[in-house]
Amino acid sequence: MTGVETVSTGKAEFRHWRSLSDGFLVSLIVVGPTFLVEEMWGGKPLIDRSGAVWVIPAAIMALGFFAGGRVAGRHRRNAKGAFNQGVLVAALTMPLIFIADLVRRAVLSQSITVEVLAIWVGALAAATLVGGLGGISGRRRVRLARKRNQMDRFL
DSSP states (O other): OOOOOOHHHHHHHHHHHHHHHHHHHHHHHHHHHHHHHHHGGSSOOOOGGGSTTHHHHHHHHHHHHHHHHHHHHOSSHHHHHHHHHHHHHHHHHHHHHHHHHOOOOOHHOOOOOOOHHHHHHHHHHHHHHHHHHHHHHHHHHHHHHHHHHHHHHHH
């Protein structure tokens, strides 16, 4: 016996979906309110205004995607799986906030400019990358914690 604990397929799949849903929830808890404040600040979204003030909520949302990816990727066996899990969290969250923006614009009879669409495309790419890196970070953190726990047994 190698000392490696085997996990049944059902238990591993449950942990996979649970980690994914937990990561999605963490991402939504951070990104959702930040997006709402950004959209309603002064009656007009920050992204539609001149200047780079919109970068502040974007950075907070990036932290949300990273945290969600980190939670989602924590139980994956390899780095590729952890990265994909984090990307999936961002890929599920971004369309929701984009649709929310489109609905808000439709209700308020506001149009969306090409520049704003370009920023949305860039935000989608950045969010998926940050979510994936969060997934790798979560996997690494869990692996290091397991290694520390194994070392503590010998002390």
